[in-house]
Amino acid sequence: MLRWNDWRATRVRGRAEIVIEFRGVSKRFDDGTVAVADVDIVIPPHRTTVFVGSSGSGKTTLLRMINRMVDPTSGAVLIDGEDVAGVDPVKLRRGIGYVMQNSGLLPHRRVIDNVATVPLLRGTPKREARAHALELLDTVGLDRSLADRYPGQLSGGQQQRVGVARGLAVDPNILLMDEPFGAVDPIVRAELQQELLRLQRDLGKTVVFVTHDIDEAFLLGDQVIILKTGGEIVQSGTPAEILAEPADDFVAGFVGADRGKRALHITEVDGARVVVDADGRPAGVLAP
Numbered sequence: 408m409l410r411w412n413d414w415r416a417t418r419v420r421g422r423a424e425i426v427i428e429f430r431g432v433s434k435r436f437d438d439g440t441v442a443v444a445d446v447d448i449v450i451p452p453h454r455t456t457v458f459v460g461s462s463g464s465g466k467t468t469l470l471r472m473i474n475r476m477v478d479p480t481s482g483a484v485l486i487d488g489e490d491v492a493g494v495d496p497v498k499l500r501r502g503i504g505y506v507m508q509n510s511g512l513l514p515h516r517r518v519i520d521n522v523a524t525v526p527l528l529r530g531t532p533k534r535e536a537r538a539h540a541l542e543l544l545d546t547v548g549l550d551r552s553l554a555d556r557y558p559g560q561l562s563g564g565q566q567q568r569v570g571v572a573r574g575l576a577v578d579p580n581i582l583l584m585d586e587p588f589g590a591v592d593p594i595v596r597a598e599l600q601q602e603l604l605r606l607q608r609d610l611g612k613t614v615v616f617v618t619h620d621i622d623e624a625f626l627l628g629d630q631v632i633i634l635k636t637g638g639e640i641v642q643s644g645t646p647a648e649i650l651a652e653p654a655d656d657f658v659a660g661f662v663g664a665d666r667g668k669r670a671l672h673i674t675e676v677d678g679a680r681v682v683v684d685a686d687g688r689p690a691g692v693l694a695p
């Protein structure tokens with residue numbers, strides 16, 4: 408397994424490309440709320456980085472700074488070394504996939520048209536955009552027979568899959584996912600998580616994922632960034648690094664070290680590193 412510090416070292420030697428970087432980024436909203444306080448984050452390519460923290464810890468604000476739905480008050484967000492502040496927001500967003508909670512689908516447009524919306528805006532011919540949209544339904548594990556339905560005629564899990572297909576429709580290098588599985592029941596949620604892991608193995612996007620669920624963060628994240636109220640980073644690293652050495656009592660509490668039943672730890676099963684809770688139930692498998 409590549410440890411986070413090793414990755415940083417390869418970067419210093421100039422071998423790894425940087426995709427997204429937050430440099431000294433803060434965000435104070437007009438009413439004085441400090442949502443993000445002086446954060447530095449490096450998000451590597453082709454991996455999943457998860458922002459996790461309790462409500463109001465600045466996760467969504469951070470995510471939205473990547474595609475300029477929110478601009479920092481100070482500091483800079485860079486993509487491939489370029490400050491996004493200098494990039495037209497509309498252009499920027501057309502190259503970055505965005506999947507939100509409750510899928511964000513347009514209710515009066517059919518599934519296929521929802522998926523094809525952004526490519527059509529970008530000038531892709533209609534026939535081509537629709538053909539690609541059908542392929543994307545395959546990609547996210549949806550039957551093509553659902554293409555002509557309206558979002559209201561789908562289950563919550565199916566709607567979320569359409570949301571993911573729509574996020575992928577512009578073939579973005581970067582996919583932003585804001586609590587995408589927050590509104591579905593635990594069984595469907597587990598299915599969607601597995602689908603995302605499969606997709607990531609096949610597609611290797613740079614995924615930035617927001618959740619308040621630490622189990623989900625450890626399952627999906629190659630890098631996990633734990634935030635606390637006021638938008639401060641309390642710890643970042645691989646799930647294994649964080650589990651092995653929680654930085655402080657806040658992280659230990661959040662991870663579950665002192666939460667009795669849900670306490671997580673790592674064990675090895677058939678050569679794979681598995682996160683299990685105190686009852687021995689697996690909560691996820693760590694990436695090799």
Ligand SMILES: Nc1ncnc2c1ncn2[C@@H]1O[C@H](COP(=O)(O)OP(=O)(O)OP(=O)(O)O)[C@@H](O)[C@H]1O
Pocket residue numbers: 436437438440441442460461462463464465466467468469619
């Ligand atoms: N437009 C805004 N104006 C003022 N304050 C805002 C605005 N947007 C967010 N905030 C505040 O900034 C802080 C961080 O909000 P943010 O949505 O980033 O948190 P979060 O970690 O994503 O929370 P949640 O898990 O509840 O979605 C909160 O205190 C929130 O109330």
